[in-house]
Amino acid sequence: MKPFELNQFAFEGISHARIDDLSTISGADKERLIMSGVDVDEAGSRAGSFLHMDHGNVHCRSRHEAVEILDIKDALTKYDGLPGHFWTLVDPDKDEYTRTANEHLQGGYFIKVAAGAKIATPVQSCLFIKGQKAGQSVHNVVIVEEGAEVHILTGCAVANEQSEAVHVGVSEFFVKKGGKLTFSMIHNWGEHMNVVPRTGGIVEAGGVFQNNYILLKQVKYLQSYPTITLAGPGARARFNSVLVAPKGSYVDTGSRIIMDAPDTRGEIISKTITTGGTIIARGHIQANYAPAKGHLECKGLILGGGRIHAIPELDGRVEGVELSHEAAVGKIARREIEYLMARGQDEDEATSTIVRGFLNVDIMGLPDKLHAAIEKTISESEKDMF
């Protein structure tokens, strides 16, 4: 499916004034940012913030000495083009989207966490689209040095749900020995939005990459397949995704883990609901060394129309690997509804309880404010679900 032409969108020309203090953002934009995990009153709650609006950076500030946050253009200047990092995990010639991102480098975040630093509060970034017919192309690089730990919250959102725009985002993640990166991405798009992230990551020995992804709102077309390589012994990766595709959404997304060292572990868990849209739920675990353990879980609910095509793939390439998957696409189990009805819930209450459980994101360890915003979004979109 190719729903849009890149040349219909402007990749240059929309600029915004710098925003020195995020708390000055108000009204609808503020609401939209909060829903995407951005705390505009960030002092104390965030170790740093980055905001890219349409075609350029408007805010970039670290609040922790061990966290460096730069616009990628400044990082390329400062670090002589970021050799060994920039365009090393994603091929610039992979497709027309990566070529576009290479041609039109508008910005993107560069986040580096110093060796051994364990950052208690999250770093937040937001890629925000306000312009009509805007083409946004960003390139992000995250480096978590040896033994460092950080949680990055990224909200990608469109200001007006009616806007027609495209978002191309290249991201490259580097987790060095014993480091830990938790990367939580919340997408809030609209019915005319096209979104094509391209993501690669590498985790060295003993490192951990945990990826959380939440998409609850409509998007016209979204296609992504982040790939994480576990390159050293003891490295681990875990993907948790929660997706809802209302009518009109086409979402083709998955996660891939390449276990390229012994003693590695990988886990991919996706929970998807369609209420009329199409979801292609992919998952791929490849193990090149043993021992290696991988598990892929893919659960889908079709509530009132739509399609879920689950494609779980396991590729063991040596004796001794342990890979498993569990996929299920179906409806809410009658037994579960009856159980709750026997406790006094009517059928609608019971359905709601089960759907909320299904979409539960407790495991992601998100900040309370964001967690509450997600609960709110779910309860608002519930009326379309059943």
Next chain:
Amino acid sequence: MLKIEGLKVNIGDREVLKGLDLHIKEGETFILFGPNGSGKTTLLLTLMGFGGYEITGGRIMFRGQDITRAPSYERARLGIGMSFQRPPTIHGLKTKHMVRLCARDRVVDPEELARKVNFEDFLERDINAGFSGGEIKRSEILQLMAQDPRLLLFDEPESGVDLENMQLIGSTVRELLGGGAQPEPGLSLKQAKSRKLTSGLIITHTGYILDYVNADRGQVLYNGHLCCEARPRDILEHIRKYGYQECVRCLN
């Protein structure tokens, strides 16, 4: 409390209950015996209002209301509470949240209730996820304590429970049925008991539960018919000695 008149129930084309009459008074605990496949569980699930159990005749009255066609949530709200044998796991629904759901508009303290059945450590777990037989029983009783029903339906309280937990489950069921009432200052034992009159309908194979609850009456369900009304202990002893076949023949 519960009055069943001429109840006939089909599962598909098969008639499982063939005209059943049963009256359980307020505060009374009734024990149901019967061999496998005799329709005991069908009776409980029909009383709870589950789909797949087609009532072809008779009626069910509960606290003066005809609930023969009422959906199960209405029955639950009227005060029927059931312990499930094999409840489903609901992912993402924490046990603590489930306890609150059971209480509906009443305010309960899940921690305090959980302490009574030694279940505090499970409150943050998804309901029924990986629970053992005994854990399911304790979870079900915890939910019922929150629901605070007037009629308790319990299918084999002793199944899957080790001896240590049987004591805990037995005494908690007794408490649910109001049998654990203690005389309080300014309240005689009789008054304490009458403050809350909970009835029970319990299925048992082993009879262990009889050590804990004050069961008033019992009957054998055999081939879709209720027969042999007697004291539960007498029925149990008779079944142990002679089996169901002989029990039915003798007592009829």
